[in-house]
Amino acid sequence: MSRAIEEKLIFEKDHPGRTGASLPACDVPAADPASLLGPLARREAPALLPELSEVDVVRHFTRLSTYNYAVDMGLYPLGSCTMKYNPKINEEVARLEGFARLHPMQPESMAQGALELMATLQRHLCAVSGMDACTLQPSAGAQGEFTGIQLIRACLEDRGDARRVMLIPDSAHGTNPASAHFAGYEVEQIQSGADGCVDLAALSARMRPDVAGIMLTVPNTLGIFEKNIAEICRLLHANGSLVYVDGANLNALMGITRPGDWGADVMHINLHKTFSTPHGGGGPGAGPVVCKAHLEPFLPKPVLVQREGRYAWDHERPKSIGKVQAFFGNFLVLVRALAYIETLGGEGLKRASELAVLNANYLRAQLLPLLKLGFDGPTLHEVVFCDKELPNGVTTLDLAKRLIDYGFHPPTVYFPLIVHGALMIEPTETEPVEELDRFVEAVRAILEEARDRPDLVKSAPHAAYRRRLDEVAAARNPRLTYRPESPKG
Amino acid sequence: MSNPSDLKYTQTHEWIRVEGTKGTVGITDFAQHELGDIVFVEAPAPGTSLSAGSPMGSVESVKAVSEVNAPLSGAVAEVNPELADHPELMNQDPYGKGWILKMTLSDPGALGGLMDAAAYEKYVAEVTH
Amino acid sequence: MRYFPSSDEDVRALLAASGVKGVEDLFVSIPSEVRLKEPLAVPAAVPEPELRERFVGRSIRNSSATCRPCFLGAGAYDHYAPAAVDQLLLRSEFYTAYTPYQPELAQGTLQAIFEFQTMMADLTGMDVSNASLYDGGSATAEAALMAHRIHKGRRVLVARSLHPAYREVLRTYLRHIGLTVEEIPFGPDGRLDLGALKSRLDAEVCTVLVGQPNFFGVVEDVRAVASALPQERRPLLGVAVSEALSLALLEPPGRQGADIVCGEARSFGLPLGYGGPYLGFMTTRTQHMRQLPGRICGQTVDADGRRGFVLTLTTREQHIRREKATSNICTNEGLCMLAATIYLSLVGRKGLRELAVQNLSKAEYLKARLAEKGLRPLFASPTFNEFAVKLPVEGPKASEAAYAADLLGGYDLSRDYPELAGGHLLCATERVSKAACDRMADVLGGLS
Structure with missing residues (x-):
């Protein structure tokens, strides 16, 4: 059509x-x-x-x-992706020539405006997270994780004991185990309890000297706040281990609670999620890392410092983990993030989190009569449903594809892995109530279709530029580049 | 599809047909069904030594990877040449044309840990409930 | 707040419909012991007009290449991007979309990735490309990791003439996974010392990484490096390109025996941006495609048999293979990839070559003018748009003198190479005029 x-x-x-x-x-x-x-x-x-x-x-x-x-x-409710509105002024200021045409190797004296901007952003990110120090160098969340785990490793090695194991809950995003692996750790999965949180007794029993740390996403990918987080931090610290927080879901927490205050040692922040720099169809992002003072000596170099009122890059960092990016980070993404923070101010950031959680809870309440929850617990910024009550063999994927016909981007599907046929919905604070209602009505209509005309749902989408694409054929016979017809003659 | 009675089965859903000192290995109908459309098979090169219960390769669908374990110890004798271009054979004919490799067994008599078809079917019924 | 559609009345209605008394009650699951008791220490909201002024203020407290001709390269080259590039990037269908997980709703992004992969594979002389990596530094590190997966050897040999920052990123990435990084020196011609390379090769070497052009702007003889490698347990040859425009003129590394080509493609339509976001890339031969890191787009058909595109070979990635993934990368540099695809489409095959020749011409002109002043190239080997000269003074003094003459650059090589005291790296792109080159020659020629 x-x-x-x-x-x-x-x-x-x-x-x-x-x-x-x-x-x-x-x-x-x-x-x-x-x-x-x-x-x-x-x-x-x-x-x-x-x-x-x-x-x-x-x-x-x-x-x-x-x-x-x-x-x-319209609504783009991808869970754990925080697809919020991307303000237009941010795009404008990031294109100012004084930023766009600034060469990374220029002497610091010629880049004071950029350095002040970065220092200000670092300060605000520390304030939001309750941390002491910051690096803006990582290019995206996964590189932030890698950097953060390297900080943990460097700190432990400095104590003379690198340790072997990184604990990661089964609800974690796949980047967590991959990042820990590339930082040289063995990954050990820990099971979620019946309430979707870390099982404290099991964790306590695992506290042996080989544990370097734990990587926790808070709130977790079920949208649930790790209620024992302070106790988890105490347990880990008593064991000489460190706590890494994956900040992918920080949008639920700004001004409400801070990882630094829980006892967390280090976290990354996805500026392209919480701080509204656009996703760009898959980047560029930025994944700054914030940490407590005891990890500061190990930050990637160079580190931004102030000397006699001037900003400068300090390259003399003997304990630094080195560099993760050739220059100083995705600077033009940082410009957008600071524009967002200064536009909202401290109160506005808190309001963003409140409204994001409110929208998620509203969707949850409206969808509860239609779908079955993945985990029964209070949710924050996102809510996860499972495929238990889908009729006539209609799958989560079918429901997702049919949502396209109703003019929506589908939610995240089949993640987290611990929920069968997961449908993970994160509306964010920038959605008006009419849009949320339109989404609920679409789900209601699709479930009716699933009962009466299941084939219509199973063959969706029908109204998109393309109908369902054959991913099996693509993977069996990979065609990754265009091959011109052989020239004639 | 019923599981052939002349094969032996593992708890990780591989089968092996033992003929003298040779064994032919594949994954079970249950395994291919769980994975869905198979798009790629990674098999070890001939000559590679295999250890019973240890990974010898992997099978991929679009959204999942599953390790394939060697049912018995020995060495790879031959790899199914058809699978590189036609991995779908593992879906269509898991006990026939979808075989993965043939191996030379280091101890042909040692089938102790493997299940027969009836035991495997009982096992599958248990793990799916 | 203009980004929040919910009015106070809406908020009351949403709360009521959610069965929650007040906003505070939304957070009952967060224990009070960890609740923040005071307001966030972030200053109050700034209205849009004032915000814009504030950012303009910050931007003009920088002295950018807008104000002065830029002779600084060192991994970031000042090229002109046609206005159409940025206008297209501003289409919010591109920049406010996510990674194309739902292909039916992302055919625009996916087709662009497919076009990008085709362009990069062709420019580098390879079969396949991924959809982008972060930057040249991490792309180089990913190339080493990939070579190790294929070859299994644990020694990585890297040319000392490869970009110093890329080498640092490489070391950070490889530090904890049991791989060693060893540097191969450069010879008096500024190229990889082949004798030294040969003496370091053994069966444990999984890759040899060289820069092209290298950090001194010198064009490496990649064929000679390739033929220095043994046939038995041959290490993979990785070529890291820091100035992608050079690919328009140089023989593609894939044709010269490279197994992996990686690097930085920011020159294709992206701003200098004080170092980021840039555009890492990686290409290789078909036989290694399943070891590539990052996203890959493939062609397929939809239910009606029409051509379409999807992300494919995804089982390599972290969301499926977790700690066994080829890389932890997730979000990459999608919009930068789009910029490069648009840029290359606009400039076209003739334009790109012409531009590359112009870069070569500018650099050769500057080289000749400096020679007239008695400033000889540090190395006699051919270069592209960047080269090193030997100055009689220390680097910072040269930069200050250039700055005083309203010029930007070059780069003091002794920062990274103590053995090259007085070595000064200068780049000349299509954006510097003949007059600016003359002025730079006068400034540097007048130093003593």
Whole structure:
């Protein structure tokens, strides 16, 4: 039923003789690559790039954009992704030339505005998390995790005891075990109790000298606050272990409670979630790490310092874990995050968390008569349902795909793994009540369809640019690049 | 699909057909059904030594990876050449064309830990409830 | 607050419908012992007009390449991005979307990734590409990890002439997983010392990593490096490209014997941005595609048989394989990937080559002008748009003199290479004029 233009691949639109960019006139003598670079260094074939006008290229990508769904079009309730509205002023200030054209190797004296901005952001992130120190270097959440676990390792090694095991609950995001592994730890999964929280008795029994630490997402991926968090921190510390908090779900907590006050040692913060820098269709993000003072000596270098009222980069950091990014972090993402924090202010941040939790609880209450909860406990910013009461063999995936026909992006599905057929819904604070109601009505209608016309749901979507795509065929016979037809003649 | 009575089965859902000193190995119908459409098989190269109960390769669907364990100890003699291009054979014919590898058994008599078809069916009924 | 649609009346209605008395009661599951008792120590909200002024103020307290011709490279090159690139990036269908987990609603992003993968595979002379990595530094580290997975050897040999920051990231990534990183020196020509390389090779070496062009701007003889590697237990040759524009002119590393090409593609349409976000990439041969880190997009069909695109080979990734994943990366550099795809489409195959020739020409011109002043290149090997000269003074003094003449750059090599005291790295892109080159030559030529 889609009437959208079928946009070809950019290579199939190639039109020799057209140009889409105007190069500056070359005001120096033209160099001869052949004589300067020698035969080994010369590229023989021209690149497989198209020749197109600016109009062709703009239309191509504009048409592609219409095949996407986005927050600016409506509710995007991906659980644990915090798809909140991305303010427009943030985009504008991040494009100021004084930021955009600032070279990372310029002397600090020429970048004081940027450094002040970074120092201010670090201070605010410490205030929100209750921590003492911050690095803005990690490029995204997973790199933040890796950095944070490296800090734990460096701290333990400094004490002369690196230890072996990182404890991770079964409800954790897959990046947690992967990050711990790349930091050299063995991952040991700990089971969630019947209430969806860490089983304190089991954890207590596991407190042996080989445990380096624990990685906890709070609230966890079920949207449930780890009620024994202070006791967990005490247990770990008594065992000489450290506590890592995955800040993916910080949007539930701002101004309400702070990981630093629970006793957590280190956490990462996803600026592209809680602090509204856009997801960009899969990045760029930023994953700053905040920590307590005892981990500060190990932060990635260089570290931002103030000397005689001027900001500077301190490279002399003998205990530093090194670098995780070539320069100082995803600076233009940091600009957007600070614009967001300063726009909201301390009270506004707290209000954002309150309204995010309120919206999630409203959706929970409205959906409760329709779907079965994954875990029965009080939820914060997101709520997880399971597939138990779906009729006629309709699956979570079918429900998700049918939501597309009703004009929504589906929630996160089949995660967390501990809930069967999970449907994980995070509305965020930026959704108006009408949009939430429209979503509830869509779920209600789809469940009716599932009872009366299950095939309609099982074959969804019907109204998107593409119907269900064959992921099995894609994986069995991977075609990862466009191959032009062999040239004629 | 019923599980052939001439095969032996593991608790990790592999089967083996023992013929003298040779064994042919695959995954069970239950296993392929649980995984769904199989898209890729990673098998060890001929000559690789295998240890009973230890991972020897993996089978992938679009959204899951499952390790395949060697039912018995020995060495890889031959790998099913069809699976590289047609992993779906494991779904279509798990006990026939979907075999993964043939191995030379180091101790052909030692079938102690393996189940026969009846015991395996009982085991599957237990783990699914 | 303009980002919160709920009015006070809405909030009351939402609370009532949720069966909750007040906002405070939403948080009863959080024990009071850990509740924050005082307001957040973050200053009060700033109205939009004032906020904009504040950020303009911060931006002008920097002296960017807007104000001065930029001769600083060192891994970040000042190229012009056509206005159409950013205008398209501002389409919120792209920038306010998530990673394309639901392909039916993300065909725009997915088709762009497929186009990007095709362009990068072609430019590097490889079969397959992933959908992006964070930056050149982490891409280099991921290349080493990938080579280790394939080869199993535990020694990583890296050219000392590879970008110093990339080498530092490499060490951080490899520190705790039982791999050693050893540096191979450069010869008097600024290229990887092949003799030293050969003497360090053994069956435990899983990869040899070289920069192309290397940190001194020198074009490495990748073919010679490839042929120095043994056939038996051959280590994988990883080529880290820090200036992607060079790919328009140089023979693709894939054709020269590289097994993995990785690096930094920020030059394709992205701002300098004080170091980020940039665009890491990685390409390889088909036989190694299942060892690639990060997202990969593949072509398929929908239920009606129409061509479409999905994220594929996902069992490599952390959300399925957890601690056994090829990488922990999740969010990558999606919008930067889009920028590069748009940029390369606009510039086109002829334009990109012409641009590369222009970069080469500018750098050669500057090189010649400096030679007239008696400042010789540090290395005689061919270079692309960046090269090192030997100055009679210390680096910071040269930078200050350039700054005083309204110029930006170059880079003091002795910061990372104590053995290259007086070594000064200069880059010239299409954005610096002949007059600026003359001025830089005068400034540096006048130092003593």
